Amino acid sequence: MSGPGPVLVLGGTTEGRTLATELVAAAVPVVSSLAGRVSAPRLPPGAVRVGGFGGSEGLAEYLADHRISAVVDATHPFAARITANANAACARTGTPLLVLRRAPWTAAERDRWTIVSSLPSAATELDRYDADARVLLTVGRQGVDAFALASQQLWLRSVDPPDAPLPARTELIRDRGPFTIDGELLLLRRLSIDVLVTKNSGGSMTAAKLAAARQLGLPVIVVARPPLPPGVRVVDDVPTALNWLTSS
Ligand code: NAP
Numbered sequence: 001m002s003g004p005g006p007v008l009v010l011g012g013t014t015e016g017r018t019l020a021t022e023l024v025a026a027a028v029p030v031v032s033s034l035a036g037r038v039s040a041p042r043l044p045p046g047a048v049r050v051g052g053f054g055g056s057e058g059l060a061e062y063l064a065d066h067r068i069s070a071v072v073d074a075t076h077p078f079a080a081r082i083t084a085n086a087n088a089a090c091a092r093t094g095t096p097l098l099v100l101r102r103a104p105w106t107a108a109e110r111d112r113w114t115i116v117s118s119l120p121s122a123a124t125e126l127d128r129y130d131a132d133a134r135v136l137l138t139v140g141r142q143g144v145d146a147f148a149l150a151s152q153q154l155w156l157r158s159v160d161p162p163d164a165p166l167p168a169r170t171e172l173i174r175d176r177g178p179f180t181i182d183g184e185l186l187l188l189r190r191l192s193i194d195v196l197v198t199k200n201s202g203g204s205m206t207a208a209k210l211a212a213a214r215q216l217g218l219p220v221i222v223v224a225r226p227p228l229p230p231g232v233r234v235v236d237d238v239p240t241a242l243n244w245l246t247s248s
Contacts, residue, residue: 005067020044
């Protein structure tokens with residue numbers, strides 16, 4: 001590690017929280033950073049700071065001011081801006097950077113997935129469905145805008161409501177994982193869902209919907225992850241990240 005200060009964990013995910021917990025247990029100084037989007041976040045142990053840094057320049061200043069020894073970018077796979085900023089800020093300050101990203105979900109036999117590259121492409125894909133199709137969106141509250149022109153009945157499941165009003169014909173289901181297959185089957189049946197739209201977030205907390213859709217033979221529109229900055233070092237689990245931090 002370079003500077004003598006704490007490890008900065010860019011969080012907002014289960015992996016970020018777990019890594020902070022392990023670092024605190026190992027008496028490694030750590031600061032977790034949260035964007036501050038969720039109204040009642042599950043806080044990790046140890047020091048926590050909340051809010052943006054002010055772009056890659058602001059983050060580079062933070063790294064230098066706090067003499068950060070290493071950065072672990074444990075943000076969500078779809079949080080592309082902070083990942084790009086962390087890459088640029090670490091390059092500028094010579095701070096070691098590791099990206100901790102859970103593995104993506106992969107289609108199993110009998111899955112009826114259509115993989116698309118963005119939320120707008122997912123909305124375009126929905127045009128292939130009848131106007132009376134019933135759609136469950138699990139794309140996060142920031143993703144719902146892409147579906148503003150959809151003609152179908154939509155349900156958006158998210159932890160918090162979107163900042164802007166919901167698009168027409170959209171209902172909100174406020175809920176937070178972990179979800180079970182039985183619970184997801186109940187929901188899909190109760191709402192008579194015809195198609196599920198999801199980002200490929202990966203991880204076990206929200207994977208049950210995919211198993212439930214498979215059991216019911218439902219199609220799923222899956223938004224692929226944005227690409228990572230080229231050349232960045234990536235691991236997909238907390239023990240490997242811990243090993244990198246404690247052996248470098
Ligand atoms: P984003 O588009 O990559 O980031 C937008 C801006 O938010 C960044 O430029 C940065 O502001 C600030 N930011 C993001 N993560 C931060 C962090 N951990 N600490 C401090 N500032 C942060 O990210 P997003 O998609 O809005 O997601 C925001 C946060 O929610 C992420 O930390 C992510 O882990 C979590 N999250 C996202 C999703 C998702 O689907 N996108 C799902 C679950 C959790 P400045 O430029 O001012 O530094």
